[in-house]
Structures are given as C-alpha cells and as structure tokens.
Amino acid sequence: MDGISTYFILITLLFSAVKSGTIILLPTIGEIFTERSGVLNLGIEGMMLVGAFFGFVAAYLTNNPYIGFVVGMLSGGLLSIIHAVISITLQGNQIVSGLALTIIGGGITNLYGYHYTDLRLTSTLKNFPIPFLSKIPFLGPIFFNQDIIVYLSYILIVVMWYILYKTKIGIHLRAVGDNAKAANAMGVNVFKTRYFWTFFGGLLAGAGGAYLTIGYAPFWLDGMTFGRGWIAVALVIFSMWNPLYAIIGAYLFGSIDALQFQLQAAGTNIPSSILQMLPYLITFIIITFATIFVRLKHIGVPKELAKPFSREEK
Amino acid sequence: MFIFERRESVPLKLKIMIPIISIVIGLIIGAIAILFLNVNPLQVYKAIIIGSFGSRYAFTETLVFATPLILLTSGLILVYRMGFWNIGAYGQYIMGAVFSSYFAIFGSPELPKFFMMFIMIFSGLLGGAFWAFIPAFLKAFWDVNEVITTLLLNYIALSILRYFMYGSWRDPTGLGFPLSKQFPLNAQLPRIIPNSRVNLGLIFGIIAAVIIWFIINKTKFGYELRIIGGNPRAARYAGINVASKIIIAMLISGALAGLAGMVQVSGVLRVLQIEISPEYGYTALITSWLSYLNPLIGIFVSILFGAFTAGGYLIQITMNVPYGIIPLIESVILFMLIGGEIFKNYKISYLKRSF
Amino acid sequence: MKNIILSTKDITKHFPGILANDHINFDLYEGEIHSILGENGAGKTTFMNILDGLYIPDEGEIYIKGKKAKILSPIDAMNYGIGMIHQHFMLVDTLTVLENVILGLKDQGIFINESNISKKINEISEKYNFKINPKAKIWQLSLGEQQRVEIIKMLIRGASILILDEPTSVLTPQETDMLFDILQQLKSDGKSTIFISHKLEEVMNISDRITILRKGKVVGTVNKKDVTTTDLATMMVGREVYFSFEKKPLDTYEILLKIENLEGYNDRGVKTLKGLNLTIYKGEIFGIAGIGGNGQEELVEIITGLRKATKGKIVLKDIDITNLSTSAILKKGISYVPSDRLKDGLIPNLTPLENSILKCYYKPPIYNRGIINYINAKKYTENLINEYNVIVPLMSAPVRLLSGGNLQKLLLAREISENPILLVAVHPTRGLDINATEFIRKKLIEVRNSGTSVLLVSEDLDELLMISDRIGVIFDGKIVGIVDPKEVDIKDIGLMMGGSHYINNKEGEF
Secondary structure (H helix, E strand, O other): OOHHHHHHHHHHHHHHHHHHHHHHHHHHHHHHHHHHOOOOOOOHHHHHHHHHHHHHHHHHHHOOHHHHHHHHHHHHHHHHHHHHHHHHHOOOOHHHHHHHHHHHHHHHHHHHHHHHOOOEOOOOOOEOOOOOHHHOOOHHHHHOOOEHHHHHHHHHHHHHHHHHHHEHHHHHHHHHHHOHHHHHHOOOOHHHHHHHHHHHHHHHHHHHHHHHHHHHOOEOOOOOOOOHHHHHHHHHHHOOOOHHHHHHHHHHHHHHHHHHHHHHHHOOOOOHHHHHHHHHHHHHHHHHHHHHHHHHOOOOOOOOOOOOOOOOOO | OEEEEEOOOOOHHHHHHHHHHHHHHHHHHHHHHHHOOOOOHHHHHHHHHHHHHOOHHHHHHHHHHHHHHHHHHHHHHHHHOOOOOOOOHHHHHHHHHHHHHHHHHHOOOOOOHHHHHHHHHHHHHHHHHHHHHHHHHHHHHHOOOHHHHHHHHHHHHHHHHHHHHOOOOOOOOOOOOOEOOOOOHHHOOOEOOOOOOOEOHHHHHHHHHHHHHHHHHHEHHHHHHHHHHHOHHHHHHOOOOHHHHHHHHHHHHHHHHHHHHHHHHHHHHOOOEOOOOOHHHHHHHHHHHHOOOOHHHHHHHHHHHHHHHHHHHHHHHHOOOOOOHHHHHHHHHHHHHHHHOHHHHEEEEEOOOOO | OOOEEEEEEEEEEEEOOEEEEEEEEEEEEOOOEEEEEOOOOOOHHHHHHHHOOOOOOOEEEEEEOOEEEOOOOHHHHHHOOEEEEOOOOOOOOOOEHHHHHHOOOOOOOOEOOHHHHHHHHHHHHHHHOOOOOOOOEHHHOOHHHHHHHHHHHHHHOOOOEEEEEOHHHHOOHHHHHHHHHHHHHHHHOOOEEEEEEOOHHHHHHHOOEEEEEEOOEEEEEEEHHHOOHHHHHHHHHOOOOOOOOOOOOOOOOOEEEEEEEEEEEOOOOOEEEEEEEEEEEOOOEEEEEOOOOOOHHHHHHHHOOOOOOOEEEEEEOOEEOOOOOHHHHHHOOEEEEOOOHHHHHOOOOOOHHHHHOOOOOOOOOOEEOOEEOHHHHHHHHHHHHHHOOOOOOOOOOOHHHOOHHHHHHHHHHHHHOOOOOEEEEEOOOOOOOHHHHHHHHHHHHHHHHOOOEEEEEOOOHHHHHHHOOEEEEEEOOEEEEEEOOOOOOHHHHHHHHOOOOOEOOOOOOO
C-alpha cells in the first residue's frame, strides 16, 4: 500500500473515531458532573440504552433525526430521575440503584425493541464541513467535516470546563461534592444541586445513546450499547473528573472501536471476538494504572461521592 | 414542610412490609408496561404462574432456573457482606462453563463418569475462582475499584467464549452454528428428578447456601468478613489481614459462580453455546439484596426468581411478550427495596412549625 | 448604649431521648462580647445551630432588634446579620479562599467578579491584620488562618452578630491572644459577639457577660466583673468540682518504650514527623500536648502499626517493633483507643457483642478451631458492660445508636481488658459529658496504678495537667519539651506548642 492510501485510510479511521468517541464522550462528561456533585450513577449503560432506543423510535416515526436526538436525551434524563430520587432524597445505596437502572434500561428496551429491529432510518444526521477549518491538512477532514452533534460536543467541553472552574455554579458544584455540610451552611441547596447535575448526566447519557442509533449506526439492536456505559464510568476516573481530559479517553476508545470495525470489515486474520475484546481490555488496563496514579497524586475524587447528605438534626 | 425524623427503633412490621410492598409495586408497574404492548397483563401474569408452578413440569423448570441462582446468590452474599462489590458473577459463571466444557469437548468419552464429573466440577470451580482472583488481587493490593474491573471482565469473558465458539470449539458437524458438540454421557451432570431437567446442581446449591451461612455466622473467617464490611479501618486495626480475606472470599464467590456455569452447561444444556443465560449474573445481584444478604433466605428468593424466569420464557413463546419484562419487574422491585430502606430508620413527619 | 440586638424566648428543642434546649431565654446587647459557657452536652451547640438556622426549634421565638425573626435556614440567619463560625470550619479544602468566600454569596451573578471580591477580602484582611492570600487553597492554610477566612466570610456578608463556637480549640495560646485582639477590635467597630466555650479562663478573659447552660437550661446570666472562675465552674457543673485525682508516685524508672529519631509522612505526602525522640516509663501517664496537625496523629499511628515509619526506631522493652504489622504490635501488649470512635475503633453497624470481642475473637474461650463460640462471647461482653457501666438499651441493636459516652466506655473496656502494657489514648474524653469524662480519667489512673503505661494525646490541656505524670509538647514533628505538670508554667507550654520555646528537662531524668 502506498503512502497516499495509508494517509486516506488513516483519515477515514480517525474520522470514524471522532464519531465513535462522541458516543462515549457525552455520557462521560455528564457523569463527571454528576459525580462532582457527590452522586455516583452507575446506570449510564441503562440511560444510554433508553436514549438509543427511544431516540431511534422518535427519529423513525417523525423521519427527523433531530427530534429523535432530543427525545433520546430526554429519555435518559427521565430515567436518571429514578436514581436521583432514590439516591438523594431516600438516601439509598447508590451502587445498587445504579445497577438496577442499567437492568431496567435493558429490560425496557428489550421489551419494546422487538418491533423496531431490522428497521433503518432514512433520514440521518448530515455531515457538513466548517468553512476554512475543514481545509486544514489532516485535522480538517477529521474534526471539521462532522455532523452538528459532534460540533456541539466540542463546544460542550469548553463550556462545561468554563462553568466548572470559572463560574459561581461551578464553585457551588465543587463545594457540594467536596464538603456538602459547608455548602449547606453557606446556603447552597445541596439537594437541588445534586438533582440538577444527576439529571444533566442523564440527559447526556441519553444523548450519547441517541447519537449511537442516529448518528453512528442508523439502526436498533437489542443491547446495542454493549458496555459503552461502563467504559464511560471508567473514563470519568481516567479523566480525573476534569471535562477537558475526558476527550483523551473518549477519542482513544473511539479509535480502538473504529479500528476494530475496520479490521473486521477488511477481513483480517484476527478473529472478531478478540477485536471486540480490545476496548474492554484496554479500559481495564487503563483503569488499573489510573487508580494507582490518582492515589499517588492525591488527586480529587469528590470527597462526598456516593455519600448521602441529610440535613439531619443529630 | 415534610422532613425525615429518626425513629428510635425498627418496627418488625416494616421489615416484612417493605419487601412485600416492593414486589406488589413491581407487579403493578410491570402490568402497566405490558399494557403498552396491547396485551392483557392479567393473562401474562397468569401465564407466568402457570409456567412456573402450574404443572409438575413447570415446577421442575422453576427449580432448574433457580439452581444456578442459588449458587450465584450464595457466592455474592459472601462478598457483599464484606463490602466487596462483585458485579462480575456473569464473567465468573462463563469461565466456569468454559473451563469445564473443555473436558467435555476434548476429553475422552470413555473416561468413567465419576472421574469426568469430578474433573469438570473442579475445573468449573477453578475457572470461576481464577476469574474472580484478578479483580480481587487488584482491589486488595492497589485499591482498584472492583465495580468496574469485575464488570469489564464480564465483557472480556464473553469475548473469550465467543472466540472459542466461533473457533476451534465449534462442532464440526454443527452446520456452522456457534455451538459445541453435544456433551458425551459421562460429561452430563445427572438429573435427579425423573422427566425433568432438575439436576445435581440443586443439591450443590443448597449445600453451598448452608455452608456460606455457616461461614458467615459461625466461623472466625465470617466474623472477620463482617468486620471488614462494617469498617475496614477497624478491621485493619484489629490486625485482620484485609487483603487475604478479600482474595479468599472472592475465590469462593467466583468458584461458586463458576460451578453454576458448569452446572448449567453440563446439567441443563449439555452443550456449550454463547447464550448460556446471561441474565443470571445481574439477577443474582437482585436476589442477594432481596435476601437481606442471608444465604438461607437466598434459597427461597432464588426459587421465586427461578419462577419468574421460567414464566418469562414461557410468555416469550406463547404470548410474544419479550423476556425484557422480567428484568423490568425485577429492577422495579429492587428500586422499591433500596428506596424503602430509609423508612426503617426514619419516618416522614409534617413540620407544622411556622413562626 | 445598651440596645438589645438579639434575644430569644423559651427556645426548646428535643432530640430522641434528649431535651437539648429547655426554654432558653437569652439576650445579647449591641457591641458586647457575651459568652455561653457549659460543658460538653449542655446544649450550647444546639442553641447556636438554632440561631444559625441549621436546626428548627420545637418551641420559642427569636427576636432581632425587637422584631420577631423567622430563621429557617443559614441564609435567613445571614439575612438577619448573623454570622456563625463553627467549630469545624465550613470550608471546602480544595477550593481557594476567594472561592470559599464566593460560595453562597448573593448578588453575585453567574460570572465571578474576581477582582472585586479579592479587593474586599484584602481590605478586611488589612484592617484586622489577617494576612490572608485570596488565591491560597484552604488545605494549604493553618487552622488559625482558616478561622480568619471564616471571619472574613462573615464580615463580607455584612454580619453584625458573630457567633464563634469553641474557636480556641484549634489555636495555640498565642493565636488565641490574637483572636481576642480581633474580637476586641470588632467590638469597637460595633459588632456583637457570642462566644461559646467550656474553658473557664478564656471566658473570664474575653467576656462582658456570661450565660451558663447546664443540661439544656440556662443556669444564669452574669457580669464578668461579679464572678470568679470557681463560681462559674460550680454553676456549670452544679456541684463542687474536684480537680485532683489519686495518684501513686512512681517508685522505679524502668523504660518501657523508647522512640528514636522517628520520621514519617502523612496521607498527603507531607513529612510530619521529623526526628522525634521520646521515652516512656513503665507505669506512667505520658501526656502529649500540642495543636492538632503537628504529628501526633502520625506518631500514634506508627506506634500502633497503622502507618509506616520512614526512619527511626521504636523499641518496646527490648524488642524493636518499628514497622511491625498491627497485629504483631497488638500482641506485644499495646492497646489503642482512637479519637474517632465510630470511624476507627468500632464497627457502627454491628452489635456491642461483635464489637467487644474484636481484640480477642481469635483466642480461646471465644475461638476454637475455626468457629466462634457466641455463648462465651456473650458472657464476656456482659461482664465488660457491667464493669464499665455501659448503658446498652438493646443488645441486638447496632452500636452506632449508643451515646458518645457509652461508646467510649465500651471501647476503653475492650482495650483495657486485654491487660496491655501500653495504652495509647487519643482525645479520650472529647465530646463527653462530665460523668463519662470523670469515669474515663479515673479509669486511666487506675490502669496506670496497676502498672500499665498510658500515652495520652489530648487537646485538653487541663486534662493533661490533671492526670499526666509528665507532659511532652509536640511541635512540627518533634518533642520540643518535656515538663512536670506540677511545676510548669502554662505560658511555657503554650509557647512550646506554638514552636517558640524549648525546654529539655525531664528527658529521662527525675
């Protein structure tokens, strides 16, 4: 294979990597903020599934991918409210509640998904190039010839970073996640803050799932997210709860996913099952090292993570 | 405004009412979900009952589905009492199935059944234990979050199974489907109730549940596990070697999950395939919690959920209601249970205080 | 001149099993410093939390400047000009001073006006000579500096009534003087202050008037000029207070524990023990005085094997126990009563029985060939509970439902029953009422009299002076002085705690 072909294959690969990475980037950012408020939501996989399914159904029925996307987002958000009520108001066990959320997401989508398998969306998200930026060699065709959701995700990262570190909202969020008692004493409503950011996480998880069925693969299959939600949970730790770092993990995963896909399509000798294993194996290795690193560097796990807050008088 | 007020003691009534209310609400929500399919929920529930208890065969099928659950639940309860969140029962179950199937597929069919069974049981235990050892080790020595590691290992185990099933373990005469050859007679775990699929695994399960109960409540090891679960710092202070306890407990938990896998492929399916009932892994989590982490109660809860499963399969076939309704109902029950916990220690009171 | 700026009528608050505040009538003059004195458990903090909107009273009213006030949350309190500085600071460690000040501030839009707030912080800082850098992260500041950040927070919000809850518990005597100067300056600026304390000397020093609380009721409100320390003590406790204990003098000086050049790090990776030397004799109570954060915690954890020493040696009798495992050390006869009972020493969700056998569950008669004999365990527990007067309403209920005093007694019982040669006790009477406190102190002396050495780390200087045979002052990871409590001048201890003095008598010499 000559150099030019390699170049184009690489671009195509990375182009898909961005899309695949976006599926996981959105939930990761969402969960970063949820955890920053002190709530642990392990139900990302479930929220992604409902986002993927209901988003697909809405897009199919209205023939409008954007409506589908919004519906998917809202589905994730609605599901997250269950977890919010149980974790925040009822102070229940957040780990088990998150897992139950994943199970119910799987159950709901399996229950209603039967009729929507083998259907295809006719109208999907279109890519459009950004003038001038898309002409940059190498980077242009990869990053700036994408669909609107990808572009919005770029903006989202910057905006969320700014909110977290440069605004009063961010201060309140970080306070609630690191010392809820102090935040409460200073007049911050801990409950409202946690509800808000848990819902926010749900919206983004739903968005990630919706992007999967609308922007990446325009069809629905039972269990389609296939564990991406769990990778997002790991990526939150890997990005040290900082939205800027989330990009690295997400696009890395996206690259492996795209590579795996390409290799399968190209019919290599490597069995598809080994390729399928790669994202999980690599995430596994990453999380092991990230944990050791984070501990050594005393980097901030939000101190209130998974600890219920009660304004209990004694 | 409404506030939570601490109770002074836990009323016994509540301890019983909360699980019952949870189950009732789960059934109600399930019914609503079924209505959206334009199916009559009462008929569905009737079918579930028939499918699980309605006939001799149905009841035995309930026991068949309960069997792996009892093993899995017992194993999970042991580590949950320690505060170790093993979500990887499914992966450990697969590896147990894989390890034991190796001998069924590649071993000699002439080997005396007693030996073959022994080898398969042992390798089932080993496979599960091995798969559990990895996250246990990482947690014990490097404090790596076990929720994520055990979970990722589920997906990796599944990939390994697929590798074998699409590869060298596939039945050459099987028309290309990802199935192994049928297990020879000496690799089939004996069935213990005639005209049913109920196998020796049920006995294994009940024995395991009793042993786990004994370990937790009567032994020094169990005491230490409960201390770790209650306060790891105090455990370390008391001189308990937390790392070794985590590893040993997980080895047992994984082994039981692996045994469940072996029981399923050797006692029920008699073949290795990709779909070896994946829902068990997560269902066992729910049964563990519903049992209040008591393995003896776990036996009965597992039978109950075995009934749900048996019924669920039936309605999938006869009423075209997908299996997903079962995990839906199960998770609603779990939600109610977790959410209801708070009412044991607090009651809602209306604060009339206005200045 | 004497306007009443805040007053309360019949404030009453119940908690399960306790009447924390019983019809409290209180008033505060504008521009005065009014102390609320009471022992632990008298109801001071409850009352303050009501004024600050964290608790809602069952009965009673609060009046600000004569008008009835509705305080249902800390924001309401702030709106009325009440600023509370809690004993445990309401600061977020990972944020900067500036960010902590902004936290919850009204009329701040979404975007932070950094320079504006910074300017205000610097203004206040200069006025009262606080020396605080707005950009510093809280975890980098000393406790005294953090306290000043709390004051800044209140002043920026326009507080005219300041409430300080046990503010000197984390300060050196020098920092305490600094705080008192600040309070006087605030007073001359027209601020009114409520000062909560259980320390008689301080209260006599700083107050204009003093209200004494006992068992949730107001015992009386007096002018400082009209009373003595003894009067206050009597009102506080309700009976004659005896400040002395029976102690046999030491007759032989046998070295039990020798620590040489100990170095160690804390969880943050900061070196907190910098070459510590210490000798403890058999049968003595050795007290360690010092402000929290000077290495006491790490010292105790290293001695008990919960933390590794990076350099140095610890020798128990003749055995080197440096960096041995906790279980090995415990088996050599060291027992540990940690300061945070429910966090370190006990298992909150398990029963008293399961907690009490924690140190002996692996030995007969409780342990036998893998099994735990719960019948023997029950007998053992019942003996302990009776001997130490631990009140356990329900044997099957988790220990977290027990009161602080009973928890501490249970813990102490468990540790002492092992007949240790060295008992390490950290803040053993913190947060306990006077009966429990007296019981614990008596028990420590009993244990000492029977030949067990006690290493006592306490923030209560009075307690150390009362029961120790010798006191070592720890500062910046070293013992900077060892003194005889009967002879020492408390000023010297204060100076050593603050690092500006070094006395080296009593190091192995009597």
